[in-house]
Amino acid sequence: MALKNALIALMAPLPSYFFYTSFLNHYQNDQHLLSPLWNWCYRHPLILANILFFLNIDVGFWLISLLQSSNWMIDLYWTVIPVLLTHYFASYPDGQYNMWRSSAVVVLTWVWAIRLTHNYFRREKWQWGAREDWRFTDMAQQHGQNWWWVSFFGVYLIQQVFLFGVCVPLYIVHSVNKSINIWDVIALIICVCGIVYAYIADTELYTFVTKNEELKEEGKAMVPNLDKGLWYYSRHPNYFGEQLWWWGLAIFGWNLGGTWVFIGALINTLCLAYVTTLVEKRMLKQEYRAESYKMYQKTTSIWVPWFKSPQKEVLKEKDI
Incomplete structure (x- = not known):
């Protein structure tokens, strides 16, 4: 089970990764079949990030949770998503930023994420998905048969609001070029x-x-x-x-x-x-x-x- 959960966790963000990689490779090609889509993505970095989050995390992770009857993965990815967003904004074609400030924020975010991820696995006795957050377990008991759909809003969609709210500074750091x-x-x-x-x-x-x-x-x-x-x-x-x-x-x-x-x-x-x-x-x-x-x-x-x-x-x- 631990190996299975590890593979699921590692593969879960791949749809967003492959889509974003395709965008970086083709956004300058006006002859590409999907050039209208790539042009739209180029003009709307924040909206694109939210769409990818919604489809890959809110919907994708939620479907996985229904299959596994556990919402363990969102706890782990709370520590990973800020790192992914940092590199997303830093690599965006239209990004403008001070290299020293960007480097400091990237390193800080990685250190923060490593600390929190280490604490997560240490707390879980170095197991992948052994249990879900006790708050989700309590909510599941409270909502009973309705939990399967309530969890989409109470576990996943709400995480998007919180995470993007606190991660907006990562976008600003990589969209404004100002001296330290x-x-x-x-x-x-x-x-x-x-x-x-x-x-x-x-x-x-x-x-x-x-x-x-x-x-x-x-x-x-x-x-x-x-x-x-x-x-x-x-x-x-x-x-x-x-x-x-x-x-x-x-x-x-x-x-x-x-x-x-x-x-x-x-x-x-x-x-x-x-x-x-x-x-x-x-x-x-x-x-x-x-x-x-x-x-x-x-x-x-x-x-x-x-x-x-x-x-x-x-x-x-x-x-x-």
């Missing part, structure tokens, strides 16, 4: 901090979960709550790191005149805020950790880290 300035440096620093911060937080979480699994197998009491390292300063430092990355990327686009690019990062933040509430409700349903997590909620920031001195903790415990 201080805002590029600031954006780069924020993106790097976000990647590093999220990596440390996810590694601490992975270590915690692995240790608890070992304790459970040994029949010992599990540790109810992770409140060490970055998790000492906020309840979801991994989410905070991800937000730093997307807002840093948005600054790249804003610096080039895309004053509205923050909308994508804002929508993503609001969505993640909703996901955070679901995660915390799920934590509180686990009896062995409910009371400990309630205390954790009262003494620790939800996202943004802030210092907690021992004196403050003592005072808060007295108040509780």
Whole structure:
């Protein structure tokens, strides 16, 4: 099954790849049978990217999910699609951009994607498609027999809105040729901090979960709550790191005149805020950790880290 899922995941984006390659090879040939199509594609890079996403991801991945009764692949491709979009915009024939800024964004996007993909496989014990996101499983139970069509909108089409919203800066970076300035440096620093911060937080979480699994197998009491390292300063430092990355990327686009690019990062933040509430409700349903997590909620920031001195903790415990 793992090999089968790996082959499916590797072959899934090929239709878009072959179409785009054909476009690059023939868009200058006015005698080609499909020259009207290639000319249209040349004039509408964003629309073309959205059409390819809709047909290949929304429809294609959805059909695969119906055959497999699992929506596991969209989780993996959340880390891959930004890389594909980066190279799509960078290689577009009509692209205009500063080579240094483009190179920085391409490298940053690859580093971000490698980190997130590594975390995905580490979390899934290095298996392809072993399970789908628990949120999709819960939604499937809620919608019952209607899930087969609801999933198209609730899992795939909505991902297109979110992903293109946060990835618009990648398009702007490769459509405006402007000299490097201080805002590029600031954006780069924020993106790097976000990647590093999220990596440390996810590694601490992975270590915690692995240790608890070992304790459970040994029949010992599990540790109810992770409140060490970055998790000492906020309840979801991994989410905070991800937000730093997307807002840093948005600054790249804003610096080039895309004053509205923050909308994508804002929508993503609001969505993640909703996901955070679901995660915390799920934590509180686990009896062995409910009371400990309630205390954790009262003494620790939800996202943004802030210092907690021992004196403050003592005072808060007295108040509780």
